[in-house]
Amino acid sequence: MHLTQSDPFKNYDPGPYFCELTGPRAGDRGTGAAIRSRIATIGLDALRARATAAETDLINLGITFTVYSQATAIDRILPFDCIPRVLTAAEWRQLEAGVKQRVAALNAFLHDVYHGGKIVKDGVIPGELVFGNANYRPEMVDFPVRFGTYVHICGIDIVRDAAGDFMVLEDNARTPSGVSYVVENRHLMSRAFPDLMAGMPLRPVDDYGRRLLSAMVEIAPEGVDNPQVVLLSPGIYNSAYFEHVFLAREMGVPLVEGPDLEVADDRVWMRTTAGRRPVHTIYRRIGDDFLDPTVFRPDSMLGVPGLIGAWRKGNVTLANAVGTGVADDKAVYAYMPRIIKYYLDEDAILPNVETHICREPEGLAYTLDRLDQLVVKPVGESGGYGITIGPRASKAELDAARAALIADPANWISQPVISLSVAPTLTDQGVRPRHLDLRPFAVTGRDTWVLPGGLSRVALKEGSLVVNSSQGGGSKDTWVLDDDLATDMPQDAAPSGGEGA
Amino acid sequence: MTSRETPLLARxxxxxxxMARYLERVENLARLVDVTQGFETPGREAESWxxxxxxxxxxxxxxxxxxxPGADEVKHFYLLDQGNPTSIPANLEAARTNARTLRPLISTEMWMQLNVFHRDMTAISPEALQGDRxxxxxxxxxxxxxxxTGITEGTFFRDEGWCFYQLGRLIERADQTTRLLDIRYHLLVPQAGEERRVAELTQWFSVLRAAAGYHAFRRVAQPGFTPTDVVAFLLTDMAFPRSVALCVEQMEWLLGQLRGRYKLRGTVPALERVEELRAGLxxxxxxxxxxxxxxxxxxxxQRDLIMLAAEIGTAFFRDWRPLADTAAGGQGQSQTQG
Known part of the structure; x- marks a missing residue:
């Protein structure tokens, strides 16, 4: 090894936070040390040059999302950090089991609330949180879904505290996005940093499309041979259009827009050069409200008139089912440990972050008393919007949050500030710790499968806890180590001298 | 497991x-600009342009x-003016917008090249229009x-989608060849003596060069060839890739593929148009x-080609009726020149 530069990790200090790479962990099989020594070999300058080239690749490939502001539309990449995040096989076993448990509970909960709501009658969760929820859909009552699966695609946001313990921050049971970046990040990594990856015992991530298609075929209406699956997208102007393209390609199915589909005789058809062809499963990346202008928002141009009618007749399956938003509401989230216990008679494998529900008087009082110590979140928002982080907020921001809480307590929850774990990240100042989270993706037809790893989103600004792409977040390739791969790390993995240990 | 039927969305x-038409148009526009520059008559540049x-x-x-109507204005109009729907940047924008909707279908390499090409061509500086540049x-x-074109040839899946791609390209190519001939017509100076004839032939050679057909023409032409032989070559030669007749023959084959191999109904009116075109040629x-x-x-x-495109649209695209026509080009995607 030619150490022409000093070790980029020399001044790396994760502070009081759990570090995903340098923290002591059983079962990392030497990968942490190997990454450090390989990065030292590449050197900071070359690392930067290659990272820049890798990001240019992303722009050229159009692996972008669109940010709209007033009159402009800008295609942005999700910034890519080239230092991977590593999960050991044991860590992944816990995460995978926890995600599967969570998905099972979400589906059981949805089945219950649309079939009488026993959980409400038993007093486990307040009725108004369920039946008064804006995302509760009366159209779903008593409607059967195959295998009892409502949430076919689920993304669960997980963070790690200072002790290194995983906890769930949020469930995404509607149309979670980001999986395309998991796969593309891996492609990018192997193109731009083959020397960093060589010989690493990693679980592959390229099986997602096949698994997703299998699930979409499984859930098609019964009795259909060779069901036609399509992906329904709002179209090229949607900010997640690249992901829709990715999913359609990985499944090998048409990406359709609303006007490509029509409903006749309560069946859904797509318009092809050979006339209309039947459609059986729709993976829709359109919110419930926009699916069918004759049932929901009449001004929706994205949906298909009559779609809900065809779906209620059982002639087409929608993934995810309509009305799943009642389960991933931030207020319902607070009850998830109890929901898991209620349906599965198990403790949550992945605990919640302690959550105070401001619609409840004691939750509101607790929150108002400690506003400067808590994170306050609106229940109906996503994308990191509307959040106030108490310890970092100005007096004016705290006053605004207080006023908003008092004006509409039911719209808010609060949580303690979690000391999110960090990972070494390439910055202008060198390799520095940055906070990150993890969103694993679960696909459920008859059974649940979880893509190894998930999307690691990293807050690129120093000290920032907000990882959302809309708020300046980036992402990392997420490596899940495979214990079944017997290959030992190559020799260079051996720590070089005292520094790499 | 690879026998799955793959119906093609009308859209x-x-x-x-x-997409193919817009790109073919871009290439030919560059050819026209190049040949116009060659025709520039000192003192009468504005007229030439x-x-x-x-x-x-x-x-x-x-x-x-x-x-x-000056030389610089015309160059600006076609090479820089994104607000002119017939300019190179506007055509590339339209091609890219189509490619964007086609990303699930076309190869990644096709998309990437077009994406980068579009970016380069929408950032041309006015200086690049000057002199030899x-x-x-x-x-x-x-x-x-x-x-x-090369990436498409080597990577694009050859199912019925490829037939529609080729049809668009060939219709545009045939149309553009007629325009290339026409530019010569517009500048035609009345018959004169031998010296005049040589000067005229020089201009015809420029037309052939713009169409990348000069050497091929020299190979097939009789020693005493006339301008009419050049016209015949560009219109009817069955080996020259940009000749109208060869384009028409390939269109016929493609329509036959759609009908026979892909069992699409509705090709008959288009095939009749093709026969009329061939009879005319x-x-x-x-x-x-x-x-x-x-x-x-x-x-x-040119009128026949417009009607042929309309027949193809009626037969295969007509089912596609956007509710909200927001796509760039949108309904204008039926636009035709002339």
């Missing part, structure tokens, strides 16, 4: 047809942009489209086409 078929506007039937659009710019434009000697008025004949071919 995709239309997108492929138009404005003929480009005339053969593209862009007089109205040009006036709407508030431009005076203009010709080099035309080369870059041509090469960009040729790279697209080969029904009588080129000498009589020229003596009866070439411009008039070329106009007729």
């Amino acid at each position: 995709y078929a239309e997108g492929l047809f138009w 404005f003929s480009l506007v005339r053969i593209n039937a862009d007089e109205e659009g040009f006036a709407r942009r508030g431009l005076a 203009l010709s080099r710019l035309c080369v870059r434009v041509k090469e960009g489209v040729q790279a697209h 080969t029904g009588r000697p080129v000498e009589s086409l020229v003596s009866d008025g070439l411009h008039h004949f070329l106009d007729g071919v």
Whole structure:
């Protein structure tokens, strides 16, 4: 090894936070040390040059999302950090089991609330949180879904505290996005940093499309041979259009827009050069409200008139089912440990972050008393919007949050500030710790499968806890180590001298 | 497990047809600009350049942009003006928008090249239009489209979508060849003596070079060839890739594929248009086409091509009726020149 530069990790200090790479962990099989020594070999300058080239690749490939502001539309990449995040096989076993448990509970909960709501009658969760929820859909009552699966695609946001313990921050049971970046990040990594990856015992991530298609075929209406699956997208102007393209390609199915589909005789058809062809499963990346202008928002141009009618007749399956938003509401989230216990008679494998529900008087009082110590979140928002982080907020921001809480307590929850774990990240100042989270993706037809790893989103600004792409977040390739791969790390993995240990 | 039927969305078929047309148009526009530069007569530059506007039937659009009919204005209009729907950047924008909707279907390499090409061509500086740099710019434009063509040839899946792509490209190519011939017509100087004839032939060679057909023509031409032989070559040669007759023959084959191999109904009206086109091209000697008025004949071919495109649209794209027509080009995607 030619150490022409000093070790980029020399001044790396994760502070009081759990570090995903340098923290002591059983079962990392030497990968942490190997990454450090390989990065030292590449050197900071070359690392930067290659990272820049890798990001240019992303722009050229159009692996972008669109940010709209007033009159402009800008295609942005999700910034890519080239230092991977590593999960050991044991860590992944816990995460995978926890995600599967969570998905099972979400589906059981949805089945219950649309079939009488026993959980409400038993007093486990307040009725108004369920039946008064804006995302509760009366159209779903008593409607059967195959295998009892409502949430076919689920993304669960997980963070790690200072002790290194995983906890769930949020469930995404509607149309979670980001999986395309998991796969593309891996492609990018192997193109731009083959020397960093060589010989690493990693679980592959390229099986997602096949698994997703299998699930979409499984859930098609019964009795259909060779069901036609399509992906329904709002179209090229949607900010997640690249992901829709990715999913359609990985499944090998048409990406359709609303006007490509029509409903006749309560069946859904797509318009092809050979006339209309039947459609059986729709993976829709359109919110419930926009699916069918004759049932929901009449001004929706994205949906298909009559779609809900065809779906209620059982002639087409929608993934995810309509009305799943009642389960991933931030207020319902607070009850998830109890929901898991209620349906599965198990403790949550992945605990919640302690959550105070401001619609409840004691939750509101607790929150108002400690506003400067808590994170306050609106229940109906996503994308990191509307959040106030108490310890970092100005007096004016705290006053605004207080006023908003008092004006509409039911719209808010609060949580303690979690000391999110960090990972070494390439910055202008060198390799520095940055906070990150993890969103694993679960696909459920008859059974649940979880893509190894998930999307690691990293807050690129120093000290920032907000990882959302809309708020300046980036992402990392997420490596899940495979214990079944017997290959030992190559020799260079051996720590070089005292520094790499 | 690979026998799954893969029906083609009508919207995709239309997108492929138009993506190919826009790109073919870009390449030919670069050829036209290049040949116009070659025709530039000292002292009469404005007139030479404005003929480009005339053969593209862009007089109205040009006036709407508030431009005076000068050489620089015409170059700006076609090479830089994104607000002119017939400019190279506008056509590339339209091609890219179509490609964007086709991303699930086309190869990643096709998308990436077009994405980068579009970015380069929408950032041309006014200096690149000056002097000898203009010709080099035309080369870059041509090469960009040729790279697209090569990548498409080598990577694009050959199912019925490819037929629609090729149909769009061939209709545009045939149309553009007629325009290339027309530019010569517009500048035609009345018959004169031998010296005049040589000067005229020089200009015809420029036309052939713009169409990348000069050497091929020299190979097949009789020693005593005349301008009419050049016209015959560009219109009817069955080996020259840009000849109208060869394009028409390939269109016929593609329509036959759609009908036979892909079992699509509705090709008959389009096939009839193709037969009419061919009859017009080969029904009588080129000498009589020229003596009866070439411009008039070329106009007729252009009209037939418009109607052929309309028949294909009616048969295969008509089912696609956007509720909200927001796509760039949108309904204008039925636009035709002339």
